[in-house]
Amino acid sequence: MKKKSVAVIGAGPGGLSAAMILASKGYDVNVYEKEAIVGGRNGYFQLGKYRFDIGPTFLMMRNVLDEIFEITGRNSEDYMEFTELDPMYRLAFGNGKTFFPTRNKESMKQQLESLWPGSWDGYERYMKREAKKYEKLIPCLQKPYGTIRETLNPNLFLATPYLDGHINLFKYLGKYFKHDDLKISFTFQAKYLGMSPWECPATFSIISYLEHGFGIWHVKGGLNQMSQQMAKVLEEEGGKVHLNTQVKEIIVENGAAKGLILSDGSEIRSDYVVINADFAHAMNNLIAPEHKRKYTPSHLSNMKYSCSTWMMYLGVDKLYDVPHHNIIFSPDYKKNVDEITKSMTISPEPSIYIQNAAITDPTLAPKGHSTIYILVPAPNNKSGINWADYESDFREKILDIAEQRGGLPDLRRHIVTEKLFTPNDWEDQMAVYRGATFNLAHNIGQMLYFRPHNKFEEFENCYLVGGGTHPGSGIPTILESGKLSASMILKRDFT
Ligand SMILES: Cc1cc2nc3c(=O)[nH]c(=O)nc-3n(C[C@H](O)[C@H](O)[C@H](O)COP(=O)(O)OP(=O)(O)OC[C@H]3O[C@@H](n4cnc5c(N)ncnc54)[C@H](O)[C@@H]3O)c2cc1C
Structure with a gap:
């Protein structure tokens, strides 16, 4: 049987996670990347003998990266060398206090009690409640929210008491801690989503819990190695990344994506198109106006960005x-x-x-x-x-x-x-x-069903991956988006 073909626009972590999974399941996968290297914002550059990650430097929820490799029958440790960072980071406050949050309980207790006497109890309560929240929320992130039926899933119902969407993150931390510096220590992570702790829904207290519960990792050579190694797996599975190859337009016929037009004018026909390019950029630049009902320039302009x-x-x-x-x-x-x-x-x-x-x-x-x-x-x-x-x-x-x-x-x-x-x-x-590096904002009106769907809403045979779709911005969620879109394509063809 002829392999089904997938054309992926962009070799960022979202595109590469979908691409490597689909290639490992027998699809003919081609990734078109306008830059000279893979990775997008998760790429690297060299200044003389110095090598820099362009963007991401915090790897959380390493298990999600590990799972992507496992799906293709591999062990991520055969491709990358990981180091857990402990203390996780140094926080320096304007009043001269310095705090080194760590997963070492003794050191954490000693620091909390000497910097903010009496605060250990709040930390213990925080860790306990957030562990429950984690348990309830994570299954929700691993499901698509393309239809009302998908949205009303039992996991979301069970997670409802833990969504805390009615209250902002900073206020929510007041349940555990009295001192503002301490509240900041557990809410500044809203910045990973490009949001303010005073506006971000308290649902995202889960981010600081992910750090304290599961740690922060470095990858030898820089976090760009994640994208480099995902591209390697893709090629081992017979897929191909076409570097320096810009996509000009998605071909849409009879309400379905049929392939791509590249900037040199050549046409690539494919069974599926996966969009990894920045969401609003792709909507404004890669899809002809007659194929868009919802994501028009004015709608995009009214959406909220990081x-x-x-x-x-x-x-x-x-x-x-x-x-x-x-x-x-x-x-x-x-x-x-x-x-x-x-x-x-x-x-x-x-x-x-x-x-x-x-x-x-x-x-x-x-x-x-x-x-x-x-x-x-x-x-x-x-x-x-x-x-x-x-x-x-x-x-x-x-x-x-x-x-x-x-x-x-x-x-x-x-x-x-x-x-x-x-x-x-x-x-x-x-x-x-808009240079919104962390993509669409994560306010309640742009989450789950209200975020651009993994199965694209405007026409058939097209899927979204990356920070602009569900579950959202940040390496683990972006990898999940690739996994989700790949599994939807697999489900469609094999059930
Ligand atoms: C400075 C910075 C720091 C960050 N820090 C962290 C962090 O510490 N931890 C974390 O988890 N997340 C972090 N993020 C957020 C997020 O994880 C990364 O931005 C992530 O790399 C985004 O992945 P993506 O797949 O959505 O998109 P991108 O990485 O942007 O990939 C999209 C790709 O599409 C390509 N493309 C676009 N248009 C076309 C076209 N027409 N034709 C062909 N190719 C095209 C682009 O060149 C790019 O390679 C950070 C982001 C930034 C910018």
Whole structure:
């Protein structure tokens, strides 16, 4: 029997997870990627002898990655070397307090009781309740929500008391902790979704629980190795990634996807199309207007999007003795978050995240040198900010914070090479709508049934993967989206 064919637009982690599963189940899979390497936002770049992840640096829920490999009959450890990070990160507050959250109970208790006396009890209650929430919510994320029937599934019904969608994350943490710094320590993870803890539904308290319950991992060579190795599996299974190959349009005939038109004009016919390109970008650019009823430019413009990020990647001739992950909070964190998400202005006192990956992984830089990756959450491009106008001032401000509060004294003197990347660059160079690096926001109105469906709503034979579909943005959920869309195709053909 002739193999059914699948054309995947984009070799990000979402596209690659669907592609490797489908190739392992006998489909003829071709992935078309406009860039010269795989990975998309989970790709890498090299500045001289220094190697940087473009985007993701926190790997949580490693089990989801492991499962994707298991589905294809493989062990992820044969492809990647994982290190659990403990302490998970360093949190530096504006008042000078420093906290090193860890999965080591003794150290956690000692730190909590000395920094915020009496807070251990709240932590224990938090871990207990969130473990239940995890147990109820995870099965919900592993199901599609394309129809009302799918949405009214028994798992969601059982999880309802744990959804906590009526209350914001920051307020919810008040159930466990009195001190704001402590509430921030368990809610700043909303930023992984590009959202404010004061707006994000408390459903997402699950993220900090995932860290405390199951840990945070580094992959040797950088997290980009996940995409590199998924592409390797795809090719071992007979699939192909076509690099430097931009898709111009999805061919739609009689209400169904029939293949792709590439930017050189060539036509690729396929039984299925899987879209991994950034959701709103793909809707606006890859589908002719006559095939769209719902996702018109005005509808897309009214949807809610995550924040963006301003990035600084530095190759440095020194290895600093600071942890792998460091978060330096603005002295007025709430104001900083409101500036990013509400007034959409440049913060005079931003929070910054510093990754010092070479402390764990010497393969990233020459001996005694290191790679310093600084991420500054910033408004998405709805702000209208032209970042080029602020580049040198903002660079100085961020370096000041890194030197004075980030644990990197004299950083300026040690910079060998650098690259800056702004919210405008995410949109212009990486095809990310409004530079919203974490895709569509995760408000209740854009979750589950209300998020773009894995089985595309506009026409047949087309599936979505990546941060813009269910279950949402973040590596584990993105891998789940690939698994879900692949399983829907398999179900359709084999039941
Ligand atoms: C700075 C940053 C930090 C992040 N940190 C974390 C983290 O620590 N942990 C975490 O879990 N998540 C993190 N994320 C969020 C998320 O996990 C990543 O962004 C993830 O890589 C997104 O995967 P994706 O598959 O949805 O899309 P992408 O990685 O964007 O992949 C889409 C692909 O489609 C390609 N493409 C687009 N248009 C076309 C076209 N017309 N033709 C051909 N190809 C096309 C693109 O080039 C790209 O390769 C981070 C994101 C960013 C940006």
